Amino acid sequence: MTLARDETESGQDGAADLDRDRSALLLKVAQRYYEQNRTQEDIGRELHLTRWKIGRLLDEARAAGIVQIAVVHPQARRTELEIAMRARFGLRECVVVPTPENPDPGHGHVGTAAADYLRANASSITSLGVSWGNTLQQIAAVLPAGWTRGIDVIQINGGVSRSVKPTTAANVAMSIAHSGDGRATLLPVPAIVEHVGTKEALYREGFVTEVLEKGRQADALLFSLGAIGPSSVLVQSGAVTVAELDRLQADGACGDVVAHYITADGSVADTDIEARTVGLTLDDLRAARRAIAVAAGADKARIITAALTSGLCSVLITDEEAARHVLED
Known part of the structure; x- marks a missing residue:
């Protein structure tokens, strides 16, 4: 009995030694290949193994977790966050890209992601309704010439008469149309007029109702989400x-969607401002074939959550920082 027990223990020790030897060999091969940038053939000569054997050892090292490969390109998508966002909010699609270590104020990383999304879906988007703003200007700037052919771009809400940055609605719509070898239909009216009567008069003009109806029929709508x-x-x-801004904040507004200020549950924050807002309505966004919202950064988490929970977009393009804040809320 004693002899048998000694033989068993000896066998276990031998197996452990073999495991250690194997692990050491895998580590040795992996370090030479990935850290020293040596070829499989060169490593094989040193260790007296064939190149094909070295290849199998590298595969084994990856399977054992000795080697872990990560994609670290700035536009590499965070698929686990995309899945979580789709599941929680019932999104048709979600694109989440990494937040740069030193994010630029214009959120160029999500602008590039949105441009990539448009290019990837160009065959199913022949007409595109667009809003405007810094993020949309960024998207327009990075869309390459020829990203699609014959795109019909429609401005879906009024613009602003002055801005500290070149973010006019006309610039955005025409730039996207030009790069897509198409045409732009503009809505040359203010986003928010001073009097309700002014809006009513504008809506009696045929061109305003025609442009808005064209926007409702678009294959997709593209807009940003604005923090308040x-x-x-x-x-x-x-x-x-400034006085209206103070009132909006006091009333619980968390941001705007196509110039419509909303609260956390997606309801209108200020009925007076809403009555003077020109463009597609919140219900138009909910009824869109594909409503693509683009926003990034922790400061946009509240408006992103509000837009998602109230069904104002079916596609979200955002970054890791914003997505994590939304999911942790």
Whole structure:
């Protein structure tokens, strides 16, 4: 009995030694290949193994977790966050890209992601309704010439008469149309007018109702989500006064969607401003064939959540920072 027990223990020790030897060999091969950038043939000569044997050892090292490969390109997508966002909010699609270590104020990383999304879906988007703003300007800037052919671009809400940055609605629509070898239909009216009567008069003009109806029929709508605050284009342009901004914040507004200010549950934050807002309505966004919202950064988490929970977009393009804040809310 004693002899048998000694033989068993000896066998276990031998197996452990073999495992250690194997692990050491896998580590040795992996370090030479991935850290020293040596070829499989060169490593094989040193270790007296064939190149094909080295290849199998590298595969084994990856399977054992000794080697872990990560994609670290700035536009590499965070698929686990995309899945979580789709599941939680019932999104048709979600694109989440990494947040740069030093994010630029214009959120160029999500602008590039949105441009990539448009290019990938160009065959199913022959007409595109667009809003405007810094993020849309970024998208328009990075869309390459020839990203599609014959695109019909429609401006879906009024613009602003002045801005500290070149973010006019006409520039955005025409730039996207030009790069897509298409044409733009503009809506040359203010986003928010001073009087309700002015809006009513505009809506009696045939061209306004025609442009808006064309926007409703578009294959997709593309717009950004704006955080509430003095730095927003609507405030800086004078479309929303400082007094109105204070009132919106007091009423619980968390941002704007196509110039419509909403609260956390997606309802209108201020009925007076809403009655003077020109463009597609919130219900139009909910009824769109494909409503693509683009927003990034922790400061956009509240408006992103509000838009998602109230069904204002079916596609979200965002970054890791914003997505994590939304999911943790």
